[in-house]
Amino acid sequence: MSERVNVVDVTPRDGLQNEKEIVSTRDKLLLIEKLALAGIREIQATSFVHPRWVPQMADAEAVAVGIQRFSGIRFSALVPNLKGYERAIASGIRFLEFVIAVSDTFNHKNLNRSTAESLELLTQVTKLAQQDDVEIRVGFSTAFHCPFEGEISARAVVDLLRATRERSPWRIAICDTNGMAYPDQVTEVLVLAKSELKMPVTELALHFHDTYGRGLANTLAGLEGGVREFDSTTAGLGGCPYCPGASGNLATEDLVAFLDGMGYETGIDMEKLLDAAEFANGFTSRPYQGHLLLAKRAGACGVKQPKESQLA
Numbered sequence: 001m002s003e004r005v006n007v008v009d010v011t012p013r014d015g016l017q018n019e020k021e022i023v024s025t026r027d028k029l030l031l032i033e034k035l036a037l038a039g040i041r042e043i044q045a046t047s048f049v050h051p052r053w054v055p056q057m058a059d060a061e062a063v064a065v066g067i068q069r070f071s072g073i074r075f076s077a078l079v080p081n082l083k084g085y086e087r088a089i090a091s092g093i094r095f096l097e098f099v100i101a102v103s104d105t106f107n108h109k110n111l112n113r114s115t116a117e118s119l120e121l122l123t124q125v126t127k128l129a130q131q132d133d134v135e136i137r138v139g140f141s142t143a144f145h146c147p148f149e150g151e152i153s154a155r156a157v158v159d160l161l162r163a164t165r166e167r168s169p170w171r172i173a174i175c176d177t178n179g180m181a182y183p184d185q186v187t188e189v190l191v192l193a194k195s196e197l198k199m200p201v202t203e204l205a206l207h208f209h210d211t212y213g214r215g216l217a218n219t220l221a222g223l224e225g226g227v228r229e230f231d232s233t234t235a236g237l238g239g240c241p242y243c244p245g246a247s248g249n250l251a252t253e254d255l256v257a258f259l260d261g262m263g264y265e266t267g268i269d270m271e272k273l274l275d276a277a278e279f280a281n282g283f284t285s286r287p288y289q290g291h292l293l294l295a296k297r298a299g300a301c302g303v304k305q306p307k308e309s310q311l312a
């Protein structure tokens with residue numbers, strides 16, 4: 001039997017949060033329905049952040065109500081602070097993503113507090129989550145490179161892993177927020193985490209952006225290091241508010257095609273996933289950021305289909 005890889009689609013949150021054009025709650029739920037039909041079993045649905053900072057997520061409560069009709073899917077929501085935690089719990093969300101940046105400067109700019117203060121907040125949120133019987137995944141943003149501090153060392157990531165582990169039992173997603181990681185950095189973090197912290201690599205997830213086209217190379221390094229959970233966005237939507245021009249996350253359809261071809265089991269139907277990608281691509285005025293949709297349905301990306309005879 002082939003090995004299973006968990007694909008977490010984060011389009012409704014990471015993919016849309018930087019899109020200027022507001023996507024309606026109805027369209028977000030239609031995308032979620034298409035992802036569900038394609039066989040995606042874990043979706044990051046929204047973020048309980050203040051609407052002043054991220055207007056695209058102002059409908060977090062409405063999205064949380066809308067997703068209740070889907071069964072068999074694990075929906076998560078990002079919570080940046082205690083207020084967000086309370087809103088998420090009140091909305092019935094049972095799986096939360098708590099973010100901390102490895103880069104202290106990025107943490108200040110993004111969350112208005114130091115990384116050390118975020119760790120203290122994690123202690124509080126962990127206590128609440130255990131009382132409320134909800135699960136958390138901790139996301140480490142800027143784990144390989146920071147738009148302000150430059151390259152981030154594997155040492156810094158592993159130190160934060162240790163500090164997080166001391167405070168909480170949760171799974172941790174290591175995120176390449178601006179898409180500048182190299183595969184050797186991914187390998188170095190995984191090797192250090194295993195050797196120093198004796199951490200089962202199955203407790204780690206990887207989250208790649210594809211700004212420099214290294215998303216799949218980094219995925220391969222993660223797979224070889226034993227990671228079996230990867231985040232991505234349909235149609236490669238997304239970006240980074242601090243990296244103008246940055247393309248989006250690694251595209252879910254590219255990731256799934258890659259995993260399928262490498263013999264991993266994802267449980268995802270490619271044709272139905274391409275339907276979701278085609279729909280999601282309509283949310284942005286930017287050109288399509290992935291590959292698979294272009295290779296399989298060029299017309300959906302605004303490219304004229306070549307005639308059979310032109311195909312070499």
Ligand SMILES: [Zn+2]
Pocket residue numbers: 014175176177207209249
């Ligand atoms: Zn991201």
